[in-house]
Amino acid sequence: MSATDEATLRAELLIEALPYIQRFRGAVVVVKYGGNAMVDPALAATFAEDIVLMRSVGIRPVVVHGGGPQISELMERLGKVPEFRDGQRVTDAETVDIARMVLVGKVNREIVGAINVHGPLAVGVSGEDAGLIVAEARDPELGFVGDVESVRPAILERLLAEELIPVVSTIGADETGQAYNINADAVAGAIAQALAAEKVIYLTDVEGLLADVADAASLISHIDAPALQARIDAGSLTGGMIPKINACLHAVGGGVGSAHLLDGRVPHVLLLELFSDAGIGTMITPETGS
Amino acid sequence: MSATDEATLRAELLIEALPYIQRFRGAVVVVKYGGNAMVDPALAATFAEDIVLMRSVGIRPVVVHGGGPQISELMERLGKVPEFRDGQRVTDAETVDIARMVLVGKVNREIVGAINVHGPLAVGVSGEDAGLIVAEARDPELGFVGDVESVRPAILERLLAEELIPVVSTIGADETGQAYNINADAVAGAIAQALAAEKVIYLTDVEGLLADVADAASLISHIDAPALQARIDAGSLTGGMIPKINACLHAVGGGVGSAHLLDGRVPHVLLLELFSDAGIGTMITPETGS
Amino acid sequence: MSATDEATLRAELLIEALPYIQRFRGAVVVVKYGGNAMVDPALAATFAEDIVLMRSVGIRPVVVHGGGPQISELMERLGKVPEFRDGQRVTDAETVDIARMVLVGKVNREIVGAINVHGPLAVGVSGEDAGLIVAEARDPELGFVGDVESVRPAILERLLAEELIPVVSTIGADETGQAYNINADAVAGAIAQALAAEKVIYLTDVEGLLADVADAASLISHIDAPALQARIDAGSLTGGMIPKINACLHAVGGGVGSAHLLDGRVPHVLLLELFSDAGIGTMITPETGS
Amino acid sequence: MSATDEATLRAELLIEALPYIQRFRGAVVVVKYGGNAMVDPALAATFAEDIVLMRSVGIRPVVVHGGGPQISELMERLGKVPEFRDGQRVTDAETVDIARMVLVGKVNREIVGAINVHGPLAVGVSGEDAGLIVAEARDPELGFVGDVESVRPAILERLLAEELIPVVSTIGADETGQAYNINADAVAGAIAQALAAEKVIYLTDVEGLLADVADAASLISHIDAPALQARIDAGSLTGGMIPKINACLHAVGGGVGSAHLLDGRVPHVLLLELFSDAGIGTMITPETGS
Amino acid sequence: MSATDEATLRAELLIEALPYIQRFRGAVVVVKYGGNAMVDPALAATFAEDIVLMRSVGIRPVVVHGGGPQISELMERLGKVPEFRDGQRVTDAETVDIARMVLVGKVNREIVGAINVHGPLAVGVSGEDAGLIVAEARDPELGFVGDVESVRPAILERLLAEELIPVVSTIGADETGQAYNINADAVAGAIAQALAAEKVIYLTDVEGLLADVADAASLISHIDAPALQARIDAGSLTGGMIPKINACLHAVGGGVGSAHLLDGRVPHVLLLELFSDAGIGTMITPETGS
């Protein structure tokens, strides 16, 4: 392909993205970032590019991240054995300290750094900053594992108004100042709801929601909340996706336009979802049938 | 190419445009629109798309248009014989009336209409509106042919601040309210200067400036103002491009970042110039050598 | 009268206008301009003066104009025979093009020019600009004759906020960008309603509404909407005024403070209506009896 | 004259005021109010009307008033004998207290009251409010007679920005909070300068400046500052007008557009000066010859 | 106590005030100033300090003052015998003039002066300024004694927005511009209500409300509105406090957070009330029991 042909193709593809760009101009999009997309350096770089491009065409992205494996890794280096109960990490005082160091001081920093290669755009925020996330203990036996009690989105709104990109670590604090580690999927949904986001997008390590877990071809590309709830109630969806799905249902039930489960292993999957009709992952909407 | 591959390619090409998008964010770009790009319906539609995309990625475009052939056509239908002296239309009171009807009431409308298919974005403006273009007579023998005496850019600045796209017809008025027909190339340069534009782009029916008019391969892709002036003084550039070139020199001499002569017959030539490194047309800059 | 006496008289008359000036400060007044007031050069000049004075004392005028006779004139010069069905112009593609050229490119320009002799105050706007007037076809047999489907007043509000005077041509567009010619009386009422105007004023070629068309002394100086509707229903009002009267009823029914039918042949009739108690023309109000 | 003819005349006279209204739109005009215009109830009412009309047509008036005779009157009622040295009131602690009561609590109130009959427009301000006038003692022998040391115009600018009419009493305070009575002519000039006023107007009980005090026909209608200074230096101007003239010279020397000495006994003299070409009183400008 | 110990104590006491400072940040507090606190120079100085400190820590104070004794004093010096009917001053035209001079021209000035020793902070306002207090006659026999008909708080809101301290004299005007003397307690309550104040505080010459007037130890430190009304209805509260108490009930009934009766003879009583838990005076709240 000649240089001119390539340029022409690029122009045409830009133009094809135009209706999508116009539709999402000014919209808040919350992206839950995690899994392979976060640990593979090449994917991490394309993720940063996608976020910067979203901002460049007028979308207002908010990144929310977790970091369970990184927390376990530091715990182990410090001689602590991670302990889980029903899939949740038992979190004593030292563990929440370690979690906070890893999330706020390492994972968040790496995301901010990757974005800011493109300009002074990203700002790290922890849930304790300006009282963003008020937490409450989930269960005394789990220690400092918290649930989102409420969200004060003012600090995010200010950063968005300045065209900055907030990157949120999911540490919350209760009224006494005690820190809690909070599930990032739940935080992403709660923040999306508090910001009246257009979309909340979860990057996962699977293609999306499968009607039949055993059949990769059974991807559900669109399902509305009642139908999804019915599948859960019927027990046809189980396992690790349940918390994410519940966060999605909570978000669309609270005013978010749509929730998405995307395969974070696909390069530029955010752009594919936002700027094309190619059926990517699973979209969950408030009402329309699948 | 599969749907997914296409989508991926689109994502990658979008990302390649990212540095250009960031560079021109917020910049004013004045586009002189005319020639084939205006009369060929397919090109007119891609022109409108390009202008809307420019706005969508944060550029603030201003369109300036002429319409000589359309004026001649209506004159002929009304039984008037167009008369030219040294390439300039002799413009009596009836002719300036016809020119105004055609430019403001027909050509401008068609451009506004083509853009507004994409949303309520464009607003037609004539040089008489809010005193935008103050004109003075060029030569009593030519009648109501005017030169730009001064530009009051306030109305354009207001529309740009509202993220609207001004489309400017090149009728000016003197202090008594008398209308004049003004050369659109000169108006585009004067408006670019008054708005401290980043770029002024002229869409023409040629590939750009040729070092040797007889040799299409002699395209000058970049030349600075002194070198260009030297070529004019040496007489190596002549003919129809001279007024456009003078407008370019005037603009870059008055603070505009660069002036461009592009081939309006190439679809999406505006995007090619703005969002790729592909050498398109001729760029004229204030100082650096070619 | 000595110079001093004259000056004193002027001062006293200014002062007598003071309560009216204070009452209408900041109010939006939509003026439908047409008929003799538009074609008689002396009346056109006093109309422009009135509009500028209104703005100078804090009123925010919007001018809406038609131009049927001027359209017919150009059609005839171009060899087209105007054709009417039930008083409405059959409007094929070429006719709407001609109407647009005449309204936007000629009549609008002349009004803007007459006002701008007093300063850079007026800005021409067509219903297509920034999606001001969304039109829909009235009747397939009439071609591109449109009705007002909706009004997006944002562009007018912005211009008024900048203390500019919008002059509106009554071309609208549907969602596909197709242009329509729309009745100016209806547009004036719809714009007055969309702007929550204090008054909408129709300049006509008669003294106002006559209780008995045969008796010039039977002028109705004030009537409320129910009483006016009753007269229409009773068939006592007929003929050319009906569309104007319906636009008046629609406007006051939609929140406009009052609608006025004034005799545009009287110099400075706008000032007489606004700044004195002299009974001028017919005022239509939402509720109070005549 | 019929009602219609009268109305038409009024409309025409309004229109004749139009160029003046446009010229002074937005301009600050400081009016020193005193003498007969203040004590004659009919003149006081027309003065209030003039000030309100000025505001209604976009001028931003500031009223500065004195009140020497009223101070003397209350002193006498309280059994104090006013004492003057070189025309200046000897002002002990009780006297400055009385002066303040009379100026701020009586004269200012009456002006505010007369204006506010037309709406909630006027706000009384004393030089002590928000530190408006910083005073310094003129001469220990005179007691609390002050000169203007500096002006903090912020409070006036805020009121003007809210379209309110400040009415200023000429009491100032030094840094310790001690009150001083200050000459109102000087204060008017200093405030006009601090506000970069277009005009400062002194209402007096004479027709203006006479070239020959004995000859009422020798009124100087226009004189520039150097020529006026020359007349003072030559001793051809003497007596009570000297302080006023010096305030005028100071003001135009400090950036005020022009200073005016008008005959406050003429009804609506402010409007005559502002809205007609009739030669009223004496205008003093920075530079041009008489 | 060593200098360092003193400094440390000061720091600790500042810190103890911190929760109160945070609670009242941004709150409007209306203070009715009168009695001994106004006539004792030392108390007047500490009052000014308190007001300035309140502003310095983010409270927005409004001072409302009376001045009955000062009015009587000037009346007597002018040979007029004050006459009271049912405790209310019979106010003829001359008396309202005197009251206005004393309140606006003397008492208000002294308060403004005392505050402005600390900087250009206070601005005197009379109820006539910008139509702040619209008055109506209470009783023809009392002459120009007025009641508050309505409050236009715009002028106060503007001054507060500029971080200025309004000092309000309680003269009102009716629509004809006639001045009235109005009870300052009532004005303080009405202004507190119009500004949706957090608190209205009355400085009095007693410790607060006593359950048993004969027993100084029976101070009621907190009572809610229904309980207070019950005591009035039962006749257990009588005498001079009734008008103040009614103003308090009116204010808390109209949305003010709480009303306070404080002993103005105690230095810095405002700070004691605002910044400590020490039970000072009587607090009246809308609902909770004592």
Next chain:
Amino acid sequence: MSATDEATLRAELLIEALPYIQRFRGAVVVVKYGGNAMVDPALAATFAEDIVLMRSVGIRPVVVHGGGPQISELMERLGKVPEFRDGQRVTDAETVDIARMVLVGKVNREIVGAINVHGPLAVGVSGEDAGLIVAEARDPELGFVGDVESVRPAILERLLAEELIPVVSTIGADETGQAYNINADAVAGAIAQALAAEKVIYLTDVEGLLADVADAASLISHIDAPALQARIDAGSLTGGMIPKINACLHAVGGGVGSAHLLDGRVPHVLLLELFSDAGIGTMITPETGS
């Protein structure tokens, strides 16, 4: 002391702080936080109180913190041996990662947490956020030890404008995104300069600067920059204070009003410095002698 006496004393001490409160209203004060004040929980709590009180009285505090000992501690727990060259930590890739985790994820969090017990006021910021601190390598042998190349204070200005309290970790990044650990004393000075701060205050573990290190009574309470430089040049100041002193000299040389070395072991030492005349620590000013 009775409750009332205590309250009165508190009121009086508040009032004594008034002139200091007024002087520093709106001023930016940068506080370098470290040493004992940071590790002693009681001192950490009083530090937080002081910062919140500063904000409550209108000061705009910015906290900058280090954390060398905490970094060494985690390194040791992770089996890394801290290595210093000329008092500077040799910082390999893993060490800068650990430093960042400790500073941003632990120390910063604890400060934010302690402040936010008083409300949602503090926001943690790292030098990488929105490009706050651009770093450059100091010396290849030291690895990722950085110097401040430039400061982009926009993010701090935005947070201060929202009345938030920024808490800054001293990690910077170069243009490639590589993180560096930077000396906190230097960062505090550079940020103070970039914000045109009124003061930069260093909390240390000594009383201040001693003229004779061996004599605790030789505290220098005030010294200007030239005199301080002279002492350095004369070699009479040596040891650990030199970097702090150089940061102070740099700050006052770059426009900061004054720099202070305070004893962070004294409770509320910030308030003592700001709100009393008690000579606390050492003040360094641009020019005046001691």
